[in-house]
Amino acid sequence: MSTLPVQQTSPTFVGMPSFPEAAREALANTQQRDNLRNATHTIRAKRAAVVAEVPEWESLRVAGADAKDEALTHLGDYLEQLEASLTANGATVHWARDADEANAIVVEIARAKGVDEVVKVKSMATQEIELNEALEAAGIAAWETDLAELIVQLFGDRPSHILVPAIHRNRTEIRDVFLREMAKVGRPAPEDLTDEPARLAEAARLHLREKFLRARVAVSGANFAVADTGTLVVVESEGNGRMCLTLPETLISVVGIEKVLPTWDDLAPMLQLLPRSSTGERMNPYTTMWSGVHDGDGPQEVHVVLLDNGRSHVLADTVGRQALRCIRCSACLNVCPVYERTGGHAYGSVYPGPIGAVLNPQLRGTASEVDQSLPYASSLCGACFDACPVRINIPELLVELRGTVAEQGGHRAESAAMKAAAWVLSDPRRLAVAQRGATTAGRLVGDRTVRRVPGLGAWTDARDVPTPPKETFRQWWARERGES
Amino acid sequence: MSARDEILARVRAATADVTTPVGARGATPVVEETSPGPGRTLDLFAENVADYRAEVLRVPADEVASVLASTLRGRGLGSVVVPSGLDEGWRGGGRDGRRRG
Numbered sequence: 284m285s286t287l288p289v290q291q292t293s294p295t296f297v298g299m300p301s302f303p304e305a306a307r308e309a310l311a312n313t314q315q316r317d318n319l320r321n322a323t324h325t326i327r328a329k330r331a332a333v334v335a336e337v338p339e340w341e342s343l344r345v346a347g348a349d350a351k352d353e354a355l356t357h358l359g360d361y362l363e364q365l366e367a368s369l370t371a372n373g374a375t376v377h378w379a380r381d382a383d384e385a386n387a388i389v390v391e392i393a394r395a396k397g398v399d400e401v402v403k404v405k406s407m408a409t410q411e412i413e414l415n416e417a418l419e420a421a422g423i424a425a426w427e428t429d430l431a432e433l434i435v436q437l438f439g440d441r442p443s444h445i446l447v448p449a450i451h452r453n454r455t456e457i458r459d460v461f462l463r464e465m466a467k468v469g470r471p472a473p474e475d476l477t478d479e480p481a482r483l484a485e486a487a488r489l490h491l492r493e494k495f496l497r498a499r500v501a502v503s504g505a506n507f508a509v510a511d512t513g514t515l516v517v518v519e520s521e522g523n524g525r526m527c528l529t530l531p532e533t534l535i536s537v538v539g540i541e542k543v544l545p546t547w548d549d550l551a552p553m554l555q556l557l558p559r560s561s562t563g564e565r566m567n568p569y570t571t572m573w574s575g576v577h578d579g580d581g582p583q584e585v586h587v588v589l590l591d592n593g594r595s596h597v598l599a600d601t602v603g604r605q606a607l608r609c610i611r612c613s614a615c616l617n618v619c620p621v622y623e624r625t626g627g628h629a630y631g632s633v634y635p636g637p638i639g640a641v642l643n644p645q646l647r648g649t650a651s652e653v654d655q656s657l658p659y660a661s662s663l664c665g666a667c668f669d670a671c672p673v674r675i676n677i678p679e680l681l682v683e684l685r686g687t688v689a690e691q692g693g694h695r696a697e698s699a700a701m702k703a704a705a706w707v708l709s710d711p712r713r714l715a716v717a718q719r720g721a722t723t724a725g726r727l728v729g730d731r732t733v734r735r736v737p738g739l740g741a742w743t744d745a746r747d748v749p750t751p752p753k754e755t756f757r758q759w760w761a762r763e764r765g766e767s
Numbered sequence: 768m769s770a771r772d773e774i775l776a777r778v779r780a781a782t783a784d785v786t787t788p789v790g791a792r793g794a795t796p797v798v799e800e801t802s803p804g805p806g807r808t809l810d811l812f813a814e815n816v817a818d819y820r821a822e823v824l825r826v827p828a829d830e831v832a833s834v835l836a837s838t839l840r841g842r843g844l845g846s847v848v849v850p851s852g853l854d855e856g857w858r859g860g861g862r863d864g865r866r867r868g
Contacts, residue, residue: 285781287777287780287781339798339799339800342798343798346796346797346798349792349796350795353790353792355782356782356785356787357782357785357789357790358778358781358782359775359778359779359782360789361789362774362775362778363775366771377770378769378770378771378774379770380770380773380774384770540774540778545790545795546795548795548797549795551797551798552798555798565815589774591774591777591778595774595777595778595780595781596781598778598781598782599780599781599782601784604781
């Protein structure tokens with residue numbers, strides 16, 4: 284394991300229970316399971332249809348993975364090039380080792396501008412560092428402007444999906460929270476609001492417009508940071524991003540160091556891969572690109588905060604570093620049979636689903652209960668690898684990480700059972716003894732089903748134990764042929 | 768050490784195993800797509816825009832102004848905003864609102 288520092292688990296997720304424990308609660312929520320099933324199946328079908336339209340899809344996946352690999356394996360060089368290009372374009376570049384440093388930089392800029400609020404473009408990096416909480420602690424309100432993020436914020440809830448963070452809420456719940464909460468933080472929702480999507484969107488648009496036109500500072504992330512041109516890219520569906528990225532005078536973008544792409548041309552495969560994988564659209568409705576500052580056009584002060592926060596630790600693992608290719612499309616969540624049932628909260632991080640199960644234990648290390656359990660939050664069916672637009676071999680990483688957890692002494696009972704099994708199976712005489720024991724048990728159990736074995740609670744709670752055979756093949760052979 | 772120098776040192780240490788030089792992959796690879804020809808491309812565009820619930824009207828170049836005018840009239844619109852650089856021919860006989868005042 285690398286000695287480079289891991290990410291500190293953010294306050295929200297400290298002390299999270301293990302995945303199976305947290306999942307149990309989510310599984311009992313039938314409303315949420317219903318919402319999740321509908322939403323994931325709809326996006327899944329849309330994605331499959333638009334991916335099938337592109338005969339070059341596999342070549343695009345290879346090109347996307349290659350572009351990220353080129354950037355990641357020479358990250359030092361490309362980060363320096365990105366910094367130089369950004370600076371030449373008039374942007375100010377900041378570097379942040381961890382969440383606290385990044386938050387302090389953003390708070391300081393906002394304070395220097397004398398504002399008590401910022402508008403925000405949906406961004407995983409700022410969720411990861413819990414920037415909103417840091418701004419709030421400094422007396423600065425951070426308004427999420429993505430519709431689903433706004434819903435989550437009004438609920439005082441946590442996002443449960445990378446792309447559709449309010450996937451666990453339905454229309455009626457959303458109408459109710461708009462009526463209850465909007466008035467407390469700005470323009471109230473119309474009193475006759477219904478749960479029709481068009482009416483809900485209109486209420487959000489009116490509520491947000493007031494904030495777009497008033498805000499002097501915006502905070503964003505970036506989907507891509509192009510090293511050779513010093514261009515940041517945000518793709519989105521609602522136009523709220525475009526408003527934040529163009530209207531306020533000051534723009535601060537928090538960008539993970541793995542977001543860098545070597546060249547402008549590398550955007551070509553990425554912009555084909557991302558929307559089809561993410562929303563099942565051929566192209567996302569809004570693509571905003573900005574290269575520093577331009578007179579009389581857009582923000583007049585552009586800050587870029589380059590964030591490590593455990594990424595260099597992931598990079599040091601020659602197998603694990605492929606997880607840094609992730610472009611946060613969420614295709615792996617939507618196809619995952621585990622995510623579909625548990626939802627995102629059980630993963631104990633802003634990165635849920637299969638990518639979260641491999642990214643979190645690498646970013647944060649495998650010291651906590653939840654990070655030790657995440658590599659097991661999978662049936663290893665492989666659907667995530669097939670869906671990943673940048674070919675991250677998630678099942679391979681899950682198995683690697685299970686090895687890491689087992690070696691450090693996690694899952695002791697399972698390790699002991701496996702060692703005992705290896706000892707028995709490595710010697711035919713030991714196996715024969717064990718088989719005689721099993722067939723004796725088989726005769727005792729008869730045709731009854733074994734529902735539960737004391738001491739194996741977690742395993743047998745959800746599964747029947749296979750009934751032991753009355754005779755094994757070796758015993759049958761010896762009986763029929765008279766030899767052993 | 769500054770945050771910048773430390774992060775750069777970290778990522779260089781993390782990639783110490785890499786032996787290929789930067790940019791060794793050569794020119795950025797391009798995934799080629801064969802054009803189905805201008806006619807088919809235009810059809811595909813119209814299909815996809817219609818799929819996004821737009822109403823698509825396909826008209827010869829010299830009918831743009833009249834179709835625009837009748838479409839606007841059909842919606843009861845007496846004035847619209849236009850971007851600078853709009854093809855003058857598309858405006859047809861429409862008055863320039865800026866000159867009214």
